[in-house]
Amino acid sequence: MTSRHDDGADYVLTAKGLTKVFGGIRAVDNVDLSVRRNSIHALIGPNGAGKTTCFNLLTKFLTPSKGTITYEGEDVTNLAPAAIAQKGLVRSFQISAVFGGMTVLENVRLALQRRVHGRSFDFWRSSKCLNSLEDEAVQLLEDVGLEDFLHDRAADLPYGRKRALEIATTLALDPRLLLLDEPLAGMGQEDIGRTSDLIKRVAETRTVLMVEHNLSVVATLSDRITVLARGAVLAEGNYAEVSEDPAVVEAYIGEPNDTYD
Structure with a gap:
């Protein structure tokens, strides 16, 4: 597995042991995530990987079953979504x-x-x-x-x-940290190019964490990528690292159109 740690990096958002259990199902399973300041960090994975649940945990639209979330050095695990937004952590939605x-x-x-x-x-x-x-x-x-x-x-x-x-x-x-939930979903090629350029411009002065399924966009936009599978972190690194990771290759054999939902 690609390393998930980079000592000395300046992280604006971190999650440690983030877990969400629905009944007997662990939708998010002991996820560690660190988002560097002034970077674009992508969260990807196939259907059922836990991306949206993880996103909702980070923005406090869901309460973790266990684990901690730290934003700008402050433990925000128990804060409400509005309180999170007031601190500069703001999200968009798929719709x-x-x-x-x-x-x-x-x-x-x-x-x-x-x-x-x-x-x-x-x-x-x-x-x-x-x-x-x-x-x-x-x-x-x-x-x-x-x-x-x-x-x-x-x-x-x-x-x-x-x-x-x-x-x-x-x-x-x-926002100081902008969380984008599938910002390119449903777009035609022209809109994808325009919105990708917009995200690049936004990231010049802010940190961006996005859930995205379009791998060509992820490859060109992201500084770092976290791959989820079955609720857990499968790999993390830049695009070259995760795309060549044997565990990632194995997990996505048979995925059509070279995209992850």
């Missing part, structure tokens, strides 16, 4: 989560309001108050390539553009 009836600009402006004005989304705030956030919202939308869609309804955007909008609203919360 695009935007307000379809609002414009692209309004979606990002609302997310900025959440960060700037406190804990709740106050829909009754004055137009003047919301307009004060407009310059930053426009800049975020330019950053993700949506400057030509400011006043379009979010529901009317093509799928790939909706994912870009979701990333923009996530960035509005000013």
